[in-house]
Every structure is written in structure tokens, then in C-alpha cells.
Amino acid sequence: MSTTETVESLLVEEHEKGVVVLTINRPSARNAVDLITAQAISRTLDALDDDPDCRVIVLTGAQGFFSAGMDLKAFRATGERPIDAKRGPFGLVHMPPETPIIAAVEGAAVGGGFEIALSCDLVVAAEDAVFGLPEVKRGLTAAGGGLLRLPSRIPYHLAMEAALTGRALSALWCSEAGLINRVVESGQALGAALALAQEIGANGPLAVKASKKVIVESANWTAAEVFDRQETIVDPVRRSSDAQEGAAAFAEKRAPNWTGR
Missing domain, CATH: 1.10.12 (Lyase 2-enoyl-coa Hydratase; Chain  A, domain 2)
Incomplete structure (x- = not known):
């Protein structure tokens, strides 16, 4: 399997049966994505889509936290937004990869983090994981695909409730709504996602x-x-x-x- 250029904030690890794990590695910022990381995600997805040995991608966050979405500190300091010229916000939400991609969620996937998870084809979450689009609580709208994807994934009224209240959504709520493929014990999301990825990777x-x-x-x-x-x-x-x-x-x-x- 070929390798690709990476940065410290994005770890790339190859597993058996053509499975590649991408880890957003900014735990001090709750794995919020800055522009450098978004561009690294986009470049890596380009390379993996072109790699015939890559069968499945697993996306996760470092140290028990999926992602807080946009790096607000970088935005406040310089106006920087994590938007890649090709794949859009966070390096994937406008153009997810052709290769199947699984989100392995521990901790919080809120705001843009939830939108990153919604860009994936399958979602595996720890039982204490938290999701949500809290933007309305700050007078903002979720513009990274959450308002576009959520109504096609769950019933209209549930999507409206999530978007208009901005409340935190438990893994159980998301599972019952049909947003999550597997709910597992805390700390087991990556392992369960890898098992699912290997099952997919064994196919043609x-x-x-x-x-x-x-x-x-x-x-x-x-x-x-x-x-x-x-x-x-x-x-x-x-x-x-x-x-x-x-x-x-x-x-x-x-x-x-x-x-x-």
C-alpha cells in the first residue's frame, strides 16, 4: 500500500486487509480541525482513493475525543477557516472519498465534528459518545453539511429537533434514530470500526x-x-x-x- 504526505496533526496507520486509519491528532484542541489539518485530510483521501490496495478508511480522533469541528482559536486569531479548496470544510464534507469510510467516535462529535461523522458512510460510537449541532445556541448555523445530510439520514421531525434545539444527542438517541451502525463500550469504538472495516475489506x-x-x-x-x-x-x-x-x-x-x- 502506498503512503502519502502527512502532518503531525493527522496520523496515518495501515492495518490488514487494506484498512487505513486516519487519526485527527490535536488533542490539546479537542481535535478541532485547522486549515493545515483539513488540507492534509484532503490530500490523504486523494492518495487513498488512488491506491488500489486501500479498501476501507477509518477516521477517528486522538485520546478519546472525536472532533470539536472548526478550530475557533485559529479563526478568532487570523480568520482562518478549515476549508480545503477541493474537498471543502474539514477536508472531506463537500467531497467524501470514493473509498468507504467509517467514523470511530469516542467522546464528543459536535458541531463540525458531527458534520465530519455525517460525511462518513458508517459510524461506530462509544456508548458515552455525544453528538449534536449546537450552532444555533451561538446564533450560528451548521454550514458544514449537517443541515443538508441530517434530514436524509433520519426522519424530518427528528432532524428538525436536533437542528433547532442544538441539544446534545446521546449515542443511544442517535442509534435509535438510525444514525449509528454500532454502539460499543467506551474505548472500544476504534476496535469495533476496524472489525467492520475488515469485514468490508474482505469483499471484492x-x-x-x-x-x-x-x-x-x-x-x-x-x-x-x-x-x-x-x-x-x-x-x-x-x-x-x-x-x-x-x-x-x-x-x-x-x-x-x-x-x-
Whole structure:
């Protein structure tokens, strides 16, 4: 697996089965994201999307805290905002990676931190994790995708309640609303996310990326075009060497040997 340029505030660690863990490493700032970190996240996601050996990305925060979102101290001091020119706020919310990405949440994921988690495809959270969009309590609006993504993930009235009250949301509340894939004991979010990532990583990489692409993009397709547009994405997978390998492995009762071709 290839490596990419990193900075001290973003740790990159490779795991088995093509899983890469990105850790926001600014614990003294509650893992708030500054511009340098946002740009590092964006560059790293570019590199991992281009890396055929990377199957799944796990995003987490250092020392038991996911992320407080934007670095307000940097904003107050210089007006700096953590907006990458390509991928937008926090280096991913405008353009999440093509590679499946899992948020492993310990502690708080509030404001922009919640918006980062909402940009991920799956969320694993510790039972004492806290989520929320508290911007309205400060006379602001959540402009990093939270108001856009939340209504498509949970029922309208629950999204309105979360956005208009700005209250802290427990992991249990988020789980019952359908925002979280797994709720685990405190300190176990990364381990559970890695287990989920390895389960995904064991599958055909072309099929996994194509499945994500269909789910993400079909939200904007009309009823008349959905199957034709789906076909343009899934047909190359059907014709791939990996599809032949999957069928052969099934018939021979063995684990498949994926090549990504």
C-alpha cells in the first residue's frame, strides 16, 4: 500500500486487509480541525482513493475525543477557516472519498465534528459518545453539511429537533434514530470500526466501491433513469476479473483472491 504526505496533526496507520486509519491528532484542541489539518485530510483521501490496495478508511480522533469541528482559536486569531479548496470544510464534507469510510467516535462529535461523522458512510460510537449541532445556541448555523445530510439520514421531525434545539444527542438517541451502525463500550469504538472495516475489506474491492457509488449518486436520479444509470456503474464490475474470481472461489469453496481488476 502506498503512503502519502502527512502532518503531525493527522496520523496515518495501515492495518490488514487494506484498512487505513486516519487519526485527527490535536488533542490539546479537542481535535478541532485547522486549515493545515483539513488540507492534509484532503490530500490523504486523494492518495487513498488512488491506491488500489486501500479498501476501507477509518477516521477517528486522538485520546478519546472525536472532533470539536472548526478550530475557533485559529479563526478568532487570523480568520482562518478549515476549508480545503477541493474537498471543502474539514477536508472531506463537500467531497467524501470514493473509498468507504467509517467514523470511530469516542467522546464528543459536535458541531463540525458531527458534520465530519455525517460525511462518513458508517459510524461506530462509544456508548458515552455525544453528538449534536449546537450552532444555533451561538446564533450560528451548521454550514458544514449537517443541515443538508441530517434530514436524509433520519426522519424530518427528528432532524428538525436536533437542528433547532442544538441539544446534545446521546449515542443511544442517535442509534435509535438510525444514525449509528454500532454502539460499543467506551474505548472500544476504534476496535469495533476496524472489525467492520475488515469485514468490508474482505469483499471484492470493485464491487464495494461501485455499491457505494450507486447508493450515493442514485439519490439524485429520476425514476426513469435509475436502472440505466446503475447499469453504467455495475456492468464493468460484472465484466471484471474479480467477478470471475468470486464465482470460482464460491464453486471451489475457498476464499477469493481479489486483484481489483
